């Protein structure tokens with residue numbers, strides 16, 4: 001039996017685990033906290049702009065389950081907001097249990113509250129991963145899906161301090177990177193001013209703390225765009241944001257609020273005194289991060305070098321996924337890279353040629369573009385996403401962006417890769 005270990009249970013790790021299980025492997029997924037989904041527990045936006053195309057391509061490629069689950073858990077569909085069209089918003093308060101049940105149906109062993117702190121390596125190969133209790137787990141190939149969020153030291157050094165976010169580092173211990181333990185070269189993203197990391201770009205307000213009419217309207221339409229009084233505008237924060245797709249003036253001049261189960265406000269942080277000057281927000285309080293009035297988590301520290309097949313440079317049986325694999329942002333981006341990493345981990349054990357997604361597909365073009373651009377000057381100052389910024393522009397120029405499901409189906413069929421992620425390789 002092919003044995004694959006996935007370290008990190010965010011969207012990318014869940015996608016890697018599913019892809020490896022579908023390819024025929026026995027899969028064990030390690031997550032240091034008590035819940036799956038990582039930063040996806042406070043996200044929710046998908047299918048906006050080019051993410052729609054990427055989700056549909058993935059479904060035809062056979063990596064369908066997580067997107068279908070997000071669709072099932074959507075509170076709103078087809079929502080437009082500044083710079084973004086046809087977004088869906090999944091319910092962050094309910095989806096995690098659904099993901100757990102899905103992984104169980106595929107026979108994946110999920111070890112929560114199990115932080116992998118080290119590896120055993122022999123020559124160019126990892127032989128085992130080791131958890132905090134010293135338990136050794138030998139497997140055949142490994143996926144590092146540990147993300148780039150935290151630990152606290154990075155939030156202190158490169159941000160405004162620990163904002164008490166969903167990563168809960170003081171309780172569950174710092175993020176640990178397998179790639180770093182295996183001596184893979186890692187790099188840091190940079191802010192516009194050249195300092196390291198990027199600050200997460202949204203906060204969640206407890207909906208019950210909003211005025212009943214604002215809350216009702218938000219739940220009815222899914223989105224509110226509230227013009228900010230001049231004293232509260234937030235131009236200076238645009239350059240610090242992790243999500244360059246939201247670094248638009250409309251997000252500095254208005255409070256953009258989305259109903260993801262919480263009231264998600266599209267700003268890295270906002271002084272609660274200022275927030276409460278906004279009509280309907282007079283009693284507002286933060287749900288995530290708890291110190292959202294002062295700061296947010298720092299991400300994009302420790303991005304591993306890997307190829308377009310997601311294999312980590314210099315280690316034969318280690319693959320990277322999600323934010324770990326490039327300065328990419330988003331659940332969709334995590335699932336796309338995670339699916340490929342999990343699938344190729346199985347190919348690695350079976351000594352098969354690795355799958356590289358072609359540039360005729362948005363998902364393939366995206367992976368190679370992000371890997372190439374991050375090596376160029378200024379490339380680590382950018383974040384790459386299907387939903388905006390440089391990559392969405394490229395998608396449009398190359399004619400890769402479409403919401404036409406039959407065109408997407410045809411495109412994948414022409415690549416000869418329909419249902420590739422659903423094939424059992426063993």
Ligand SMILES: Cc1cc2nc3c(=O)[nH]c(=O)nc-3n(C[C@H](O)[C@H](O)[C@H](O)COP(=O)(O)OP(=O)(O)OC[C@H]3O[C@@H](n4cnc5c(N)ncnc54)[C@H](O)[C@@H]3O)c2cc1C
Pocket residue numbers: 007008009010011012013030031032033036037038039040042043044045046114115116117145146147148149174175176177200201202203297321322323324328329330331332334
């Ligand atoms: C506040 C916020 C809002 C966001 N909103 C959106 C949104 O609306 N839409 C969108 O598309 N994207 C959003 N994003 C970005 C998106 O969540 C991420 O880019 C994407 O989900 C990253 O997934 P990942 O699996 O690569 O990493 P992560 O989500 O960071 O997951 C990594 C996981 O690995 C675990 N881990 C780390 N080290 C270890 C170890 N040694 N052993 C075991 N486990 C370990 C961590 O606990 C974590 O659960 C948001 C991000 C934040 C922070």
